[in-house]
Amino acid sequence: MESALMLKKATYHLWTFAISKLISSFGAQVYSFAISFYILQMTGSATSFATNLLCNILPRALSAPFAGYITDNYSRKAIAITSQIATTLAIGGLLFISLTSGLSLIAVYVTTCILSLTSMFSSVAFTSSISGLVDEKRIQKAMSLNQMSISFAAIGSPAVGGLLYGAVTMPTFLITYIVACCIAVILESTMNFKLFANRKEQNVEDKKESMWQSMKAGISYLKLQPLLVAVIWIAFSVNFLLGAFEVGYSYILIEKMKMPSQHFGLTEGAFAVGMLVVSIYFTIRKEVSFPLLVSKRGIIAMGLIMCGIALPLLLSMSYWLVFTYYIMLMFGLGAMVIFVNTPMQVMLQKKIDDDYKGRIFSILETMSLALMPLGMILYGFLYDVFPAQWILLLSAALLIGIVLILARPSVLHKAHPQLIRGRKLNGETGAVS
Structure with missing residues (x-):
């Protein structure tokens, strides 16, 4: 009852x-x-x-x-x-x-x-x-x-x-x-x-712990969780390298493609629609069995979409084809953001002890906030100096390469011991990649 x-x-x-x-x-x-x-x-x-x-x-x-x-x-x-x-x-x-x-x-x-x-x-x-x-x-x-x-x-x-x-x-x-x-x-x-909640009851002495001691305890806890460290490094890498998209997308469409503001707004709206559609999908489907594997594939797809953003700079395409193409890309990118974020967030919620969640999530927030402006400043300089298409292609290659290393098969097996190469478990492809 x-x-x-x-x-x-x-x-x-x-x-x-x-x-x-x-x-x-x-x-x-x-x-x-x-x-x-x-x-x-x-x-x-x-x-x-x-x-x-x-x-x-x-x-x-x-x-x-x-x-x-x-x-x-x-x-x-x-x-x-x-x-x-x-x-x-x-x-x-x-x-x-x-x-x-x-x-x-x-x-x-x-x-x-x-x-x-x-x-x-x-x-x-x-x-x-x-x-x-x-x-x-x-x-x-x-x-x-x-x-x-x-x-x-x-x-x-x-x-x-x-x-x-x-x-x-x-x-x-x-x-x-x-x-x-x-x-x-x-x-x-x-x-x-x-x-x-599964938080430990604190006694009076525990509550006297200083903020510095508490932060050190959070970092010590994180060091004992190699899987969490790998996930956090993946998150940092994605946040930083997506600066190539954040800066480059507007620069390419407005400066290079001379796209009107109304059409540019529609392409950005497609990004939000992609996020919404996949969010609805995740609310009705069963929980992802292998979240790190799904997130890994989502990041690889994001890298390929970043490559795709550079395509109209390399090939001759009509304006309306370019406009339709970018709407499709942005919808796909918005969808992939949810495919990456939601399984990763669920995994973090389950893997991090309740007593440390505040400190771990604040570390994630701090590093993300620090890397975003740093990435935008760096890429702002790079786009002024080098051709936009090569910056996007190189950044996408780095993104895919980093996730292949940080989420390599050995890490995936630690995250999901039940994951067996070449088999299908719970309706998901079991082949580790």
């Missing part, structure tokens, strides 16, 4: 979590859209726009180690709800300034910094709590619903923001975001973050 009640609560958590993430993600992206337009219209300065982006990235990178420590040592539910309340208060403060003295760049920058901090703590707390909110069999579904929420927001928020911007005032945007945050707080407060 108790088991049936827990499963019922897990189902409630599953959908409440998805709805909460959809509402908060949609509100955040509509707000981001409005603020970006506001800064560019008010100043006309790319520097001001870039400064706001920096205010979004830098606090996240600096606060990630603190977020991991706090998440592993205090109530994750309290952290998630406090972060959401802090977001609401920050937007409320910006609304007050807007109504009393008018928006200023300083007020926008300060608010962006606060939102960056709150989103970091909320993200680490929720990511670390997935295995506590739902039963093990539905972790994949929870991660897929999370991706679906983000994809829905990515597809819908620019359209809603574009329709509203100019038709309503900035205070209306801010009030909309505040309402979304309040709904998210109410939904999150009804969830039991410890329902399936």
